[in-house]
Amino acid sequence: MRTFVESESAGTPKATAGPKGKAEGSPSKPSPATRLLDTASTLFAEHGIRAVGIDRILAEAGVARASLYSSYGSKDALVLAYLDDLDQRDRQRWHAAVEPLDDPIAKILTFFDLAMQSAPKKNFRGCQYANAATEFPQEPLEPVLAHREWLKTTLVELLDLAGVSEPEAVARRVQLIYDGALSGSKFEHSVEPIRFGRDMARDVIGSHL
Structure with a gap:
């Protein structure tokens, strides 16, 4: 992967996606x-x-600069580790939320439910994956792409289980609605765009049953 964050120290090792080992x-x-x-x-x-x-990161974390390089290698790798950790946490959160559910459509709508819960806690900062992609428009951020691919694949699988016609096309529509709902929530500082997006997604799915 090419460097996408300016190095703050000459000779910084090439970025990797996570810690090099236990610190x-x-x-x-x-x-x-x-x-x-x-x-x-x-x-x-x-x-x-x-x-x-x-x-600032070193000061607030209370660690020496050498710890950054021994654990991650560079700020580049720390950014990737942050995005990868975010991806894994979001997947785990969704899996935990849908574990008691049987209805595949309810599992899809849980993405919107979780977004409504988290948006106020995050002060309506919007989608962190979209924010990262906006900051680095020329770089393919692997964890961001992986998260979006997981979301798309999950939607297709659930729509297929629900008996929806053209599950891939419907999944694309639902994903676009979800993206727009998160952006609208950020602009309006409200969960209402997410709630409205949830209703839209439900209607789109229902029209293909």
Whole structure:
């Protein structure tokens, strides 16, 4: 992968998608790698990736610069680790939410339900994947692409289980509605666009049953 964040130190190792190994740390205190990722995740989500420099991340995480390079290799890799962690957490959150559900359509609408729950908690910052892609329009951010592919595949599988005609085409429509709902929520600082998007998605699915 090409470097997409300007290096803040000459000779920075090539970015990788996660920690190089377990960093030192006592059981009662998170490791430097964990503190770096947690701190970066909070700052990137609140202020954007480009706006947050390494010095601020290191200061708020309370770790030495050497820990960044030994754990991740560069800010580039820390950004990828942040996006990959976000992807995995979102998948786990959805799987946990739909575990008691049997209806495939209800599972699809859960994407909107979870978005309505999280939007106010995130101060209506919108989709973090879209925000990252906007900051780096020339770069294919692998975790972002992986998340969108997972969402698309999941929608197609559930629509097929529900007996929807043309599941791939309908999945595309539902995904576009979902994208627009998250953007609308960010612009309006409200969950109403997500609620409206949920209703639209339900109607689109229903029209193909």
